[in-house]
Amino acid sequence: MRLPKLLKILLISVFFLVVVVSLLFGYRDIPLDELKTKYAQAPSSFTMIDGMNVHFRDEGNPNDSIPIVLIHGTGSSLHTFDDWPEFLKQEYRVVRMDLPAYGLTGPFPDRDYSIKKYVEFIKHFLDEKGIEKCILGGNSLGGEISWRFTTVYPEMVDKLILIDAAGYPFKAQSVPLAFRVARIPVIKNMFTFITPKSIARSSVENVYADKSKVTDELADRYFELTLRAGNRQAFVDRLSMERPTDAYQYISEIKQPTLVLWGDQDLLIPVENAELFHKDLPNDTLVILENAGHVPMEEVPLRSVKVVRSFLDAKEND
Template sequence: MKLFYKIIKALLLFIGIMIIVVSLFFGHKDIPLEELKSKYAQAPSQFVDIEGMQVHFRDEGDQMTDMPIVLIHGTGASLHTFDEWAERLKREHRVIRMDLPGFGLTGPFPDRNYSMENYVDFIKEFLESRGVGTCILGGNSLGGAIAWQFTAKNPEMVEKLILIDAAGYPMKSESRPIAFTLARIPVVNKALTFITPLSMVRSSVENVYADKSKVSDQLVERYFKLTLRTGNRQALVDRMAMETDMSKTGLIKNINQATLVLWGDEDLLIPVANAYLFHKDLPNSELVILKNSGHVPMEESPEESLEALFEFLGVTP
C-alpha cells in the first residue's frame, strides 16, 4: 500500500512539473482589449452595448438600402473571416457583420450561456439596435446554425438565407481542429484556458482549409491574438460543453425563404453530405459545391464563393 501511495505521489509530482514546464513554454496571458482594438478595430469598426457586452461590429456600404446583408461567423472565428466578401459586397449593398459573444473582440456572454437560443436572441437584439427589420442573412458553421434557427423563429425578418458549411444536422467529422477536441476533454480543457501554443492555432486553422498554402502567418496571428482576448478561451470551453440539440432540425423543412446552400467539397469538419441534407429539406434552396475548398470557403476561396453568391442574389459581379 505504501508503494502504491509513493507511485501516486510521484505521478502527481511529475504531472505538476510537466504542467509548469508546458506553461512556461506555451502559456500566454490574455491580451488586453484596448491593445487588440488598436490592431483589429480600426475604422469602420464600431461597438454597441448589448446585454452588458460591448459588441464589435462593422456596418458598411449604402446605409440607405432597405435590404442589408448580415453575415455571422463560426466557432473560433471573427467578423474578419468575411473581409473579402464585405470588401466586394459593400460596393452595392449594406453589409453588417459582428463578433459573436465568446469570440473576436466582443468577448464572452456575461452569463456564460452559449445555447443556440441565446445566440438567436442575441442576433435579434443586435439587428434591432441597427434598425434592421428585414435582411438577407448568412452564416458559416455555427453562424449558419444560428442563421437558420433565427430564420425559423423570426421568418418576417429574413428575406433570403445563405448557409455556408452550416451546422445543424448530426455529423461525423473526418477531422476536427485540435483546439475543438481539447476543449471537450475534462481537466485538459482547463489548461487550454491559459496554455495556447501558436502551433495549435495554426494547426486548427489549417484543419479547416483544403489548401494549406493559403494559411498565411498574418491569418494565423489574427486567429491567435483574438483567441487571447480576455475570456475567449474559457468561452470556447463553455461553448463546447453545451449539449447539441438536434431536435430543432425538424424546423428546417418549414423555412420557405430562398436559400443558398454553399459548401466546400473538402470540408472535413462538417461533411458535404450535410449540404445535401439541407438542400433536400429546404423547400426553396439552391446547392453549390465548391471544388478544392474546405470549411470556410468565404475566407479560403472568396472569388469562387462570391461568384455563387452573386448568382444567387441575381446581380452582376
C-alpha cells in the same frame, strides 16, 4: 511504505511537468485595447448589446433597406468575411459582428452559449441597428444561428445564405485540434491558460483544403483573438453545451429563397450535409465549390462571393 513514496514522486513529476508546459505554452490574455488597435481599425465600431460591448462593421450602400448580415463560426470572428464586402458594398449594405465568445466582443455574462441564446442576441443586435429585414448569412455555427433565427423570426429574413452550415447530425472526417482539446475532461480546464500557438494554426489548417493559404498573419489573428479576456473559457463553455438533436426538423418550414454554399473538401461538416439542406429546403439553390474547405468565404473569397452575387441577382430578377 513503497507505494506512498512512488505516489509522491509521481505527484512531484506531474507538478513539474505542468510548470514546464505552462512556461512553454502558457499565454496571458492580451489587453483589449491592444487587440482593438490591431483588429478594430475602421470601419470597426462597438455597440452595447445585452451588457456586452459588441464589435461590428457596417459598410456599403446606406440606402440599402435590406442589408446583408453575416455571422461567423466557432473560434472565428467577423474578419473571416473581410473580402466579401469589397465585392458587395457598392450595391448592398453589409453588416457583420463578432459573436459573443469570439473576437473582440467577449463572453456572454451568463455563460449560456445555446443556439437559442445566440438567436436572441442576433435579434437584439438587429433591433439596435434598426434593421427590420435582412439577407441573413452564416458559416458553420453562424449558419445554424441563421436558419434557426429564420424559423423564429421569419418576417425579418428576406433571403438566407448557408455556408457549410451546422444543423444536421454529422460525423466529421477530421476535427480541429482546438475543438478536440476543449472537450477533454481536466485538459479543457488547462486550455484556458495553456494554449499552444501551434494548436491555433493546426486548427485553421484543418478547415482549409489548401493548407498553403494559411499564412502567418491569418494564424496569428485567430490565435491572438483567442487571447481576448474570457474567450478561452467561453470556447470551452460553448463546446461543452448540450446540443438539441432534433432541431433540424424545422428546416423544411423555411420558405425564404436560400443559397446552400459548401466546400467539397469540408472535413468538419461533410458535403453530404449540403444535400440534406437541399432535400429539405423548399426554395433553395445548392452550389458546391471545388477544392474548398469549411470556410470558403475566407479560403476562396472571390469564387464564393461570385456565387452569392449570382444568387442575389437571380432572385431579384425572378
